[in-house]
Amino acid sequence: MGIRRDVPAVAGQVTAEGWLVSALLAATAAVVVGTALLVTAAIAAGASEWWQLPFRLLCHGLAERSFELGGAVMPICARCTAIWSGLLFGSLTVLPFLRRGWRIRLDILLLLVSPLLIDGLTQAFGWRESTNMLRALTGFVAGSSLAWWALPEVQRIGVENLKRLKFETVTREAGGP
């Protein structure tokens, strides 16, 4: 039989899992948004539009649904730009959530993502046409809230693992199985 002692609190501590996945998400979003901006700037400066081609794997990049910068159209649409920016913003501002053990509930996440789904799907079905501002707003909210839900979830998993590890260590030291 294992002896369960009080496990030291891990509040205020960001676990390795929390750090790793937050950093990875921030890096991925930064790479996407950063290269999209870089390519737009390069095209505005006279580079070939072929540079937009790799982004077709991520997004349709329709000109009428994308932002323009310096006279050049961005290679990803306004919605994608906003979602990726939201993910970047969310992963950079999630630290207080992780430290204090806050997390938004799954139903709240669904509520915050639903404007994006309604906006995107009503447009996909041809019922209405959205605007870039609406795409950007709903996308940014969805991206940020996804990061604020997922990263604390990863942190929770990390805390659980840490507690299990400590429990196992305590059990071993006490001569348990």
Place this chain on the structure above:
Amino acid sequence: LVPQENAMTTYPPPAGGSIPPPPPPPPSNTIDFAKAFTFWMKDPDWLSKTIMGGLFSLLGLLIIGNFFVVGYLARLARNVAAGMENPLPAWDTLGEYFVEGLKLVLAALVYIIPFILAVLVIVIPAAMLENTGAEDLGGGLASCGICLIVPLALLMTIVLPAAYTLGAIHRSAAVMFDFKRIFQFIKVNAMNYVLAILVYLVANSLSQVGVVALCIGIFWTAFISLIITVWAFAETYRLSPVK
């Protein structure tokens, strides 16, 4: 006139008591095509697990996220092979997922070596020959290349899922190169294996909806299509008479 209820005739039960219930149908040895597409939604936490899966797929843009996903799918394959009712694993042991995924991906990369060799030895020299004026020789060499690459691609499409399944279930990347075992697995379960490939093709086609709808949705639909595919191949293993 006789009232309706009185008109109904009831027959006494046969001698020896009540009628025994019919025997349960024998378990099917064919994978359930419909269950492959619905099993994951029966998990009580399917939504959070798939949202998390999509997020890790998204991290696959920087390659590293793919290792977590492959490790997760390996655990899913083991759960299905063990006959668990809700086989979708939790995203709990990220370190284990990463290490196992890394091993399986590296093993799968070895499978790609023949392609790389074919491109280096045949396709690139063929293109160079065509550019230097030796068009007949270059064209001939390119045809040879196609004759080699197409069968190799077909062979890989057939062999790699079995190799992944066996490697994941036996928790060993070395099993992915036990070709005798792999071919025996395919041969013994030929019918289910073809069905599993069909499940993969359908799931993969459906996953393209993600990009049509909301671009970034492709990461989630692709993850779900992977879950469905892994279920089909692991179920083939579960039903296999030879393990």
